[in-house]
Amino acid sequence: MRVFFIFFILIILQFNSKAQCDNSPGQCPTSTFPVCGTSVFVQNSVPLRAGKRLPGPCNADGVTDINPYWYQFTCYQAGTLGFEITPNNLNDDYDWQLYDITGRDPNDVYADGSMVVAANWSGLSGKTGASAAGNQLMNCGGNNYPNYSAMPTLQLNHKYILLVSHFTSSQSGYTLSFQGGTASIANPVLPSLQNTSATCDASTIYVKLSKPMKRSSLTNTGNEFSLSYPGINVINATPINNSNSFEMDSIALTLDKPLPPGDHFVIIKNGSDGNTLLDNCDVGIPENEKIEIKISKIDPTPMNKMTPLKCAPQQIELLFDKGIKCNSIATDGSDFIITGASPVTILSAIGNCNNGLSRSIIVSLSAPIIVGGNYQISLKNGSDGNTIIDSCGQETLSGASISFDLKNTVSADFIYQLSSDCKSNTAQFNHDGNNGVNEWKWNIDNQIFTIQNPTVTFLSYGSKNAELIVSNGFCADTSSQTIVLDNEIKADFETNSVLCPEDSASFVDRSIGKNLSYQWLFDNGESSILKDPPTQKYPVLLYEKNYQVRLIVKNIQCADTTFQTIKVLMSCHIAVPTAFTPNGDGLNDFLYPLNAFNADSLEFRVYNRAGQIIFESFDPNKKWDGTVAGQQQPIGNYAWVLNYVERNTGKRFSIQGKTALIR
Numbered sequence: 001m002r003v004f005f006i007f008f009i010l011i012i013l014q015f016n017s018k019a020q021c022d023n024s025p026g027q028c029p030t031s032t033f034p035v036c037g038t039s040v041f042v043q044n045s046v047p048l049r050a051g052k053r054l055p056g057p058c059n060a061d062g063v064t065d066i067n068p069y070w071y072q073f074t075c076y077q078a079g080t081l082g083f084e085i086t087p088n089n090l091n092d093d094y095d096w097q098l099y100d101i102t103g104r105d106p107n108d109v110y111a112d113g114s115m116v117v118a119a120n121w122s123g124l125s126g127k128t129g130a131s132a133a134g135n136q137l138m139n140c141g142g143n144n145y146p147n148y149s150a151m152p153t154l155q156l157n158h159k160y161i162l163l164v165s166h167f168t169s170s171q172s173g174y175t176l177s178f179q180g181g182t183a184s185i186a187n188p189v190l191p192s193l194q195n196t197s198a199t200c201d202a203s204t205i206y207v208k209l210s211k212p213m214k215r216s217s218l219t220n221t222g223n224e225f226s227l228s229y230p231g232i233n234v235i236n237a238t239p240i241n242n243s244n245s246f247e248m249d250s251i252a253l254t255l256d257k258p259l260p261p262g263d264h265f266v267i268i269k270n271g272s273d274g275n276t277l278l279d280n281c282d283v284g285i286p287e288n289e290k291i292e293i294k295i296s297k298i299d300p301t302p303m304n305k306m307t308p309l310k311c312a313p314q315q316i317e318l319l320f321d322k323g324i325k326c327n328s329i330a331t332d333g334s335d336f337i338i339t340g341a342s343p344v345t346i347l348s349a350i351g352n353c354n355n356g357l358s359r360s361i362i363v364s365l366s367a368p369i370i371v372g373g374n375y376q377i378s379l380k381n382g383s384d385g386n387t388i389i390d391s392c393g394q395e396t397l398s399g400a401s402i403s404f405d406l407k408n409t410v411s412a413d414f415i416y417q418l419s420s421d422c423k424s425n426t427a428q429f430n431h432d433g434n435n436g437v438n439e440w441k442w443n444i445d446n447q448i449f450t451i452q453n454p455t456v457t458f459l460s461y462g463s464k465n466a467e468l469i470v471s472n473g474f475c476a477d478t479s480s481q482t483i484v485l486d487n488e489i490k491a492d493f494e495t496n497s498v499l500c501p502e503d504s505a506s507f508v509d510r511s512i513g514k515n516l517s518y519q520w521l522f523d524n525g526e527s528s529i530l531k532d533p534p535t536q537k538y539p540v541l542l543y544e545k546n547y548q549v550r551l552i553v554k555n556i557q558c559a560d561t562t563f564q565t566i567k568v569l570m571s572c573h574i575a576v577p578t579a580f581t582p583n584g585d586g587l588n589d590f591l592y593p594l595n596a597f598n599a600d601s602l603e604f605r606v607y608n609r610a611g612q613i614i615f616e617s618f619d620p621n622k623k624w625d626g627t628v629a630g631q632q633q634p635i636g637n638y639a640w641v642l643n644y645v646e647r648n649t650g651k652r653f654s655i656q657g658k659t660a661l662i663r
Contacts, residue, residue: 341373
């Protein structure tokens with residue numbers, strides 16, 4: 001690895017005041033020299049400057065941009081890049097590093113090593129570069145690395161910068177030439193005059209070039225240019241519109257007197273430096289090339305354009321061909337008046353100002369314009385004593401106007417009428433169609449209609465949403481309503497499903513509907529017309545019997561009927577059988593408490609001969625089938641315990657016994 005520290009410390013001590021990049025030409029990544037692949041760049045001497053640390057593949061060697069020059073170029077044809085740096089003194093040590101800065105801040109080279117494309121920091125003196133003789137892209141510090149790296153591959157339209165670093169502490173220079181690669185870094189666009197424009201008074205002409213050109217090829221007096229109009233001359237030329245201090249893409253030509261209105265030509269010629277304007281490859285614009293410059297008569301900027309208006313506008317934006325001086329716009333809007341189908345009051349006017357000029361003026365109104373018809377916005381002298389003044393100092397004439405048409409605002413409000421039968425509801429929807437409405441979009445309970453007055457049948461009850469969007473092609477509106485369909489009628493009630501002897505059945509109405517009348521038929525010879533009828537008794541028989549209770553509900557239009565069955569038992573005395581036969585014949589197959597209809601907090605447990613619980617239930621309908629874990633249990637007697645609370649009396653009972661399992 002190269003020994004850096006002796007030279008590096010000496011340089012820092014000697015040139016510490018120049019350690020920071022000051023954007024001197026070529027000394028920083030942001031002030032790079034533009035180069036062309038078809039010419040040799042000559043640097044006769046190298047200013048001494050301490051370097052900044054450079055991250056990248058050779059970061060471990062502590063590489064810095066000591067005594068640097070930075071060059072920039074763009075790839076116009078993809079391929080390999082070959083170049084050679086030849087020191088004026090072949091005993092000098094020059095190094096280099098190539099970066100792809102496409103879409104990046106050039107100063108990122110000091111922070112992001114991934115931008116490095118190729119490098120050579122060999123400790124050997126003499127020529128260096130990238131050529132077919134190189135065998136790797138990255139050669140880091142030390143005498144073990146050769147002076148030539150492999151040629152990197154450039155990508156089309158990518159932008160690159162090349163650092164040339166002079167490690168030797170001298171100011172001897174070098175030449176930089178590009179050779180041997182297949183990539184092209186020469187801009188193929190031929191240099192030419194592209195277009196022209198002029199200031200309002202035609203005393204300055206702006207010339208746009210087809211590509212960036214060398215600033216050094218332009219003289220301060222602009223003697224490379226002449227005009228076709230006799231007696232008017234260029235007296236000064238200033239590069240503009242390019243941040244690179246070495247290039248220019250536009251030029252401002254100052255004339256000794258304004259050009260008169262008409263069509264003229266700007267002509268380029270060899271200047272006092274012996275050439276026209278040169279690009280980075282020293283290709284010049286052809287001598288005597290000319291380009292037209294049109295000088296128009298200075299007329300006031302008309303007020304004749306505005307942005308399209310929307311429904312019920314509360315702002316009007318006026319557009320202008322030239323910039324309007326912002327200080328000529330009366331902020332209270334008094335430069336303008338609006339007349340038409342309804343009265344309109346202007347609140348304010350403001351420009352979208354940039355450097356004191358605005359190409360648009362927004363006129364704000366006190367309220368939206370909602371009445372359709374023809375309107376006109378006109379210009380007048382405002383509270384500031386003038387109308388509006390353009391960038392050339394011309395005042396737009398009072399009385400200038402723009403006409404515009406508006407349509408009435410629309411309303412989507414709608415009405416509906418309901419008609420009902422006993423199974424459905426039908427709604428007739430109506431919209432008045434006022435103010436030229438010609439588009440309807442209904443969304444009624446997720447059904448879409450595009451006619452003015454749809455009819456919808458609802459087969460279910462509850463809340464239904466209805467939304468309408470209307471338009472007259474200019475204004476639109478939306479309205480919605482919730483339709484409550486609460487005319488459903490449905491008979492329903494609750495009662496005892498099982499009834500013990502001497503118990504009474506109770507009835508709770510759960511019917512749905514309004515203004516209902518009731519008729520109860522209890523199947524015991526009794527009836528009632530009350531909503532909440534009295535409890536009912538049923539005869540005690542020597543067998544179980546089912547009684548069918550019927551409820552009929554009615555309103556003016558409709559009726560509905562429902563039935564429920566009450567089973568009346570012979571007995572509700574809780575008992576546990578003394579034997580059961582779990583053989584699947586449907587007779588006495590299970591062991592469980594019989595008639596436990598009025599038992600609460602029931603607990604029933606069965607034990608084997610060892611006293612282990614083999615069945616447990618807290619539900620009177622859960623029954624033991626004579627198995628444990630799917631295995632049939634042997635025949636014999638099984639002990640059981642039954643605990644429960646009698647519902648009617650609240651008395652707690654605990655009963656024990658045995659039951660024989662018979663197969």
